[in-house]
Amino acid sequence: MTLLDGPPHVITAGAGLLADALRERAAAVTGVSWRPPLAGTADALARVLADPRRQAANDLAVRRLVSARPELAGVRRASEVLRTAERTFLHAGPPITWERASGPMRGALIGAMLFEGYADDEREAAARLAAGEVRLEPCHQHAAVGPMAGVVSPSMWLFEVRDTEHGGTAYCSLNEGLGKVLRYGAYGPEVLDRLRWMDGVLGPALSAAIGLTGPLDLRSLIAQALQMGDELHNRNRAATSLLLRELAPAISDAAPGHASEVLRFIAGNDHFFLNAGMAAAKVSTDAARDVPGSTLVVAMARNGTDFGVQVSGLGGRWFTGPAGVPDGLYLGAYGPGDANPDIGDSTITETSGLGGFAMAAAPAIVRFVGGEVADAVAATRSMYEITLAEHPAYQIPGLGFRGTPTGIDVTLVARTGLLPVVNTGIAGRIAGTGQVGAGLVSPPAEAFTAALRALSDAVADPFEV
Secondary structure (H helix, E strand, O other), rough: OOOOOOOOEEEEOOOOHHHHHHOOOOEEEEEOOOOOOOOOOHHHHHHHHOOHHHHHHHHHHHHHHHHOOOOEEEEEEEHOOOOOOOEEEOOOOOOOOOOOOOOOHHHHHHHHHHHOOOOOOHHHHHHHOOOOEEEEEHHHOOEEEEOOOOOEOOOOEEEEEEEEEOOEEEEEOOOOOOOOHHHHHHOOOHHHHHHHHHHHHHHHHHHHHHHHOOOEEEEHHHHHHHHHOOOOOOHHHHHOOOOOOOHHHHHHHHHHOOHHHHHHHHOOOOOOOHHHHHHHHHHHHHHOOOOOOOOOOEEEEEEEEEEEEEEHOOOOOEEEEOOOOOOEEEEOOOHHHHHHHOOOOHHHHHHHHOHHHHHHOOOOHHHHHOOHHHHHHHHHHHHHHHHHEEEEEEEEEEOOOOOEEEEEEHHHHHHOOOOOOOOEEEEEEEOOOEEEEEEEEEOOOOHHHHHHHHHHHOOOOOOOO
């Protein structure tokens, strides 16, 4: 039986005022969730939807994304594995110059200068960066990702993650912990001392340990962590515990003189797994790149000034809009006035179907980013409207083990007006401050509309010879 077979029935869309008024008069009413497409997208959207390549291209791209099998293959120095020019720093987000860099980005770059010995103090570091003595390039340009400021300098150790299904490799720096850390733009003595310890102790210990264990299956570990209450962006407690369980015996064997301090550091840092998970997400989304005609988003990233996206069918082009300030919970006396606009490559988790897209798996996340448990569930449910698939391995117990919404489609974003849900840490806007909070943020719509227009321009005209 359908609505047409029964008594008179009213279907309403949009604002609920009409539906409420009709219900007061005992009318049979069904409300339909409807949002207008993003403004100014009608022509481009029609052209892209008519592209005969689109369906098969998206099927291929999303199939490659969800079939990726990331494994933690090693921990290696950046200088050994990244093909960069001399004196090059990588950073989060789309390309940025020193002149346009935000406070936390500048702070992290200054800290990297001091860590590498390229400058003796803050003033000299800033002057050398302003003079262009160090080249700045996006992490994504080198198969890498970096949380928050995302700065990677040659001496830093990186997680190396390989996709055994498609053959790709991705990298991410090691996690320093929370608070005053380089990735949040802090560069004081305690930050540099920690980086030097990571350089001399943590990196070599982890490298030797993974040499003993062999590659670790991150896809399986992420799947387990989701069922233990993580969403793998701002909650990584279960994933960190699982990784520690895998590595602890090998760390004890490989680095007996430093095992206790290494194990204490990892155990005391619930976000330690985040960086390995980011590399796993990066290698998975990279598997879906460069499929002509595909409208699948393969990267979302922020540099503290701009929010950018990349699309499978458009190569390495960035489409950007202004990064927004997150809405969330603040530490101590900090408040919205202390917050920098959104920053970091960690939105690669959402791009791969984790993070904000998996919040229904992590009800406790609301205590970190704000809101209610129902909000987290609603956020995940809404993301099924703008994605092409449900991940076969990454499942949410609270939704009947439904796969996480995976594979953001630019055309679905434009048609629904829904923007990806992102949960994130909040960096202080003044260089050297560090972390000031955590919350939720919406990407700028113009990044997606710009990508849609480029996709429209790339559609071959059927009347052209």
